[in-house]
Amino acid sequence: xxxxxxxxxxxxxxxxxxxxxxxxxxxxxxxxxxxxxxxxxxxxxxxxxxxxxxxxxxxxxxxxxxxxxxxxxxxxxxxxxxxxxxxxxxxxxxxxxxxxxxxxxxxxxxxxxxxxxxxxxxxxxxxxxxxxxxxxxxxxxxxxxxxxxxxxxxxxxxxxxxxxxxxxxxxxxxxxxxxxxxxxxxxxxxxxxxxxxxxxxxxxxxxxxxxxxxxxxxxxxxxxxxxxxxxxxxxxxxxxxxxxxxxxxxxxxxxxxxxxxxxxxxxxxxxxxxxxxxxxxxxxxxxxxxxxxxxxxxxxxxxxxxxxxxxxx
Amino acid sequence: xxxxxxxxxxxxxxxxxxxxxxxxxxxxxxxxxxxxxxxxxxxxxxxxxxxxxxxxxxxxxxxxxxxxxxxxxxxxxxxxxxxxxxxxxxxxxxxxxxxxxxxxxxxxxxxxxxxxxxxxxxxxxxxxxxxxxxxxxxxxxxxxxxxxxxxxxxxxxxxxxxxxxx
Numbered sequence: 185x186x187x188x189x190x191x192x193x194x195x196x197x198x199x200x201x202x203x204x205x206x207x208x209x210x211x212x213x214x215x216x217x218x219x220x221x222x223x224x225x226x227x228x229x230x231x232x233x234x235x236x237x238x239x240x241x242x243x244x245x246x247x248x249x250x251x252x253x254x255x256x257x258x259x260x261x262x263x264x265x266x267x268x269x270x271x272x273x274x275x276x277x278x279x280x281x282x283x284x285x286x287x288x289x290x291x292x293x294x295x296x297x298x299x300x301x302x303x304x305x306x307x308x309x310x311x312x313x314x315x316x317x318x319x320x321x322x323x324x325x326x327x328x329x330x331x332x333x334x335x336x337x338x339x340x341x342x343x344x345x346x347x348x349x350x351x352x353x354x355x356x357x358x359x360x361x362x363x364x365x366x367x368x369x370x371x372x373x374x375x376x377x378x379x380x381x382x383x384x385x386x387x388x389x390x391x392x393x394x395x396x397x398x399x400x401x402x403x404x405x406x407x408x409x410x411x412x413x414x415x416x417x418x419x420x421x422x423x424x425x426x427x428x429x430x431x432x433x434x435x436x437x438x439x440x441x442x443x444x445x446x447x448x449x450x451x452x453x454x455x456x457x458x459x460x461x462x463x464x465x466x467x468x469x470x471x472x473x474x475x476x477x478x479x480x481x482x483x484x485x486x487x488x489x490x491x492x493x494x495x496x497x
Numbered sequence: 498x499x500x501x502x503x504x505x506x507x508x509x510x511x512x513x514x515x516x517x518x519x520x521x522x523x524x525x526x527x528x529x530x531x532x533x534x535x536x537x538x539x540x541x542x543x544x545x546x547x548x549x550x551x552x553x554x555x556x557x558x559x560x561x562x563x564x565x566x567x568x569x570x571x572x573x574x575x576x577x578x579x580x581x582x583x584x585x586x587x588x589x590x591x592x593x594x595x596x597x598x599x600x601x602x603x604x605x606x607x608x609x610x611x612x613x614x615x616x617x618x619x620x621x622x623x624x625x626x627x628x629x630x631x632x633x634x635x636x637x638x639x640x641x642x643x644x645x646x647x648x649x650x651x652x653x654x655x656x657x658x659x660x661x662x663x
Contacts, residue, residue, distance in 0.1 A: 256527075291550040298558025302530075305565055309523065317569060324566050331558065 192273075192283055199272050199420065206416040208233045210457050217461035238409075246405035249311070256310035261403065261410035264303035267296045268418040275424050276351050278434050278441040289350040290342065293425055294335050297380055300418070301327050304399055307411075311402040319398025322468055326386060329475040330379035333483040337373040340366050340490035341429050354433030361432035368486040370430045372479045377422040379475075381415060384460035386471060423452030502542055509535040510600060514593050526565050533557050547623065 208223065212230065215222030223230040248254050274292050276282035286292055301324060308320020342348060344365070345356035363370050379386040400411050427433060427448040434441030466474075509532050516528035533556045540549030627635055 288546045288550050291547070291554070295550055295553045295558075298554050301558065301562050305562065305569075309565075309569055321566065321569055324562060324569075328559065328562060328566070335554070 195272070195283060196269070199269070199417070200413070203413050203416040203420055204234055204238075206419070206453070207237065207412065210416075210460075213454065213457045214461050217458060241405055241409040244405040246407060249402050251312045252402065253310040253312070256306040257402075258407075260303045260306035260310065261407045261414070262303075263306070264300065264414040265410040265417070267300040267303065268414065268421045271296050271421045272417075272424070274350065275421075275428065276354070276433070277445050279351065279355075281442060282351070285349070285351060287349055289348045290338055290353070290425075290429075291348055293421070294338075297334065298331065300380075301331075303411075303414075307403070308399040311399070313402055316399045316401050319401075323382065323399060326379055326468075326471055326475075327382075329472055330376045330386075330479075333372050333475070333480050334376035334380060336480075336483040336487060337369045337376060338429060339487050340369045343487075343490050343494050350428050354428055354435070357432045357435060361430065361435075363430045363432075366430060366486070366490070368482050369490075370426075372483045372486075373426065373429065375479060377426060378456065378459070379471075381418045381422055381456075383415070383419065383456060385463045385465050387465065419453060419456055420449070423449050423456065426452050498542065502539065505535050505539050505542070507597075507600070508532075509539065510597070514596070518589055518593075522568055523565065526561060526568065530557055530561050533561065 208230065211233070212222040223233040226232045226236045248257055271293050273283045274286050274289060276285070304320050304323045304327070308316045308323070311317075341353060341362050344362065345353040347353065347356075400408055403411060427445060431448045431452075433448075434445045436444035436447075439447075512528045512532035512535065516525040516532065519525035519528060533552065537549045537552035537557075540546075540552060
């Protein structure tokens, strides 16, 4: 019992710490990609930048605007932080290393991604501010459109594995990783996962030039910090799900399983950061057009062909 | 288990009633969101994990978000719920009390001794039921959805000729 509690506690602590460290790592890597220095003044090569940021956030005045709906205003960052952190509970690192083995596995990820929309909705609506409302409206339209094929692109993998359980899904990739037979599913899931995290090139809610930081305009201090870390946590969760669904989880030669899992995770995260460094932000209507007209037909065709080949066998 | 089931079913009814008699449209949608969550927890308690998950994904994740999206877009905070009149509030209160009493009577006397938790359903059974006995209804629903999509495309094209010129 005590061991079980410690195991869960340490896992959550490591995940949250790494999610916070990711802010520093991301700025450093962006500097590397864009041929400039990142944060390099605090500590050894800037490694204590995180602590400086935490001190800044903790000592800011954490005020709730008098014109806001205070209850929803407080609930929004909590949902943003917790909803995708809970998915980490479900993710197996190895054949035997997991916190809980749910039989609905991947559906739990879809549930939590559906609930994470509410954080943006509450934040935008309760701030009582026109910029926040505009940012929230954009974010919700984008997330709704992209959640449609976030679920559909995974269904091909589920048909192949005959199960929602994540361990069964990884074990079904023993001979070939799903990225090869399910390539179009992988592409669309990558795009939809980026849209779920609200990262570049899908960061409509936070478009600083037009909307003055979108839906977290009224947030300061630790509430803003929760939104900030929640975004990095969602990035980690999405990369872990991509690893499990398409990159063969912990399968790989020579090294132990969890190290392979971590390596694939890190590759996914670095790829996300590279996308942010390389791409400009498309216009809002172009994003919706791309989602409905291009990605949705590709996912549907992928699903139909996968079902057809499974029926043939 | 039984206690949890009764508490959750009571909460579901309570929040649904709240959502009907709420003055502000946004808050009534929020109460409905909570009632959807409790309904899905009831499904989980009954051992029907797939339906419970789909309840949250479809209702809470898509339909209710769309409702709230439209409410935010049209800015109908000033538009009050037509059912809300302060002078009739005690009538609604009495109605709710009668409703709750009937519900509690039903739960504590009619369901007493009957078997609430009966785990039979899984995905396999659901697929078989949908595509063997009820195949005609599923086909009709799919034709209906297709016609709705075509109608929406036509309407939007009539209103805006340049919709595909990105």
